[in-house]
Amino acid sequence: MRFSTAIVVSSLLFAFAGSVQADGDRDGHHGRGNKECPVGLVSGLTLDQEFGPGVGALTKCNDVRHNVKVVFQLNAGQVETAPANCYGLGNISNVIDDYEITHGMVRGRDYQIAAIVHSAGGVMVVKDGVNGHANLCQSQVEALIAKGVKFYFCQNTTRGYLKNGRLTAGMVKEQVIDGVEYVTAGLGAIADFQATGWKYVQP
Numbered sequence: 001m002r003f004s005t006a007i008v009v010s011s012l013l014f015a016f017a018g019s020v021q022a023d024g025d026r027d028g029h030h031g032r033g034n035k036e037c038p039v040g041l042v043s044g045l046t047l048d049q050e051f052g053p054g055v056g057a058l059t060k061c062n063d064v065r066h067n068v069k070v071v072f073q074l075n076a077g078q079v080e081t082a083p084a085n086c087y088g089l090g091n092i093s094n095v096i097d098d099y100e101i102t103h104g105m106v107r108g109r110d111y112q113i114a115a116i117v118h119s120a121g122g123v124m125v126v127k128d129g130v131n132g133h134a135n136l137c138q139s140q141v142e143a144l145i146a147k148g149v150k151f152y153f154c155q156n157t158t159r160g161y162l163k164n165g166r167l168t169a170g171m172v173k174e175q176v177i178d179g180v181e182y183v184t185a186g187l188g189a190i191a192d193f194q195a196t197g198w199k200y201v202q203p
Helices: 002-025 047-051 089-102 117-127 138-146 154-165 186-195
Strands: 068-074 110-118 152-153 181-183 197-200
Touching: 002 089, 002 117, 089 110, 089 138, 110 117, 117 138, 117 152, 117 154, 138 152, 138 154, 152 154, 152 186, 154 181, 181 186, 186 197
Parallel strands: 068 110, 068 197, 110 152, 152 181
Antiparallel strands: none
8 A cells, every 4th residue: 555655646746847847848948937037138128128028038048057168160251341340259259248247157167268260260360460461350359368268270270371471480479469379270179179078159
């Protein structure tokens, strides 16, 4: 008799837990229901105020996680006219704002961001004015470095820039934006980042 009662109680508890999980996930919000995003407002307005009534309830917030690691591939160039079209840099800024302002995540503890720069994207990490070429994206790169984003310049691309005169032999460190580091091969580095738990983003 006791054994049968235990089975019935266990079955009821299992069914109840399943219904709670199903209800929580029904709206696609990973068990959080239609709650407001947990911390801040990017624009200073609620989502309903900014976008219209009911938008907040339809918005999926990220779960606040620890040790999120995201690697961006920046392999497209810039448009050398004002205002600068700096490929992918605005996307990285938006991710930082979403993590920090909307979700209250803390750099270093909760997230890290790296950017692998190669091919045509390399022009964004060469200092403005080097060998007569403009870099209208320099201030954005420097601002992201100041926010903790690690930029890595592909050395295969660096060799190409030495051959075509974009960079000067023996002066690469002086001609590349301060704080930029290097990888031996951009695509190989992206694969290596992924192998160590980083999530890949192509903006």
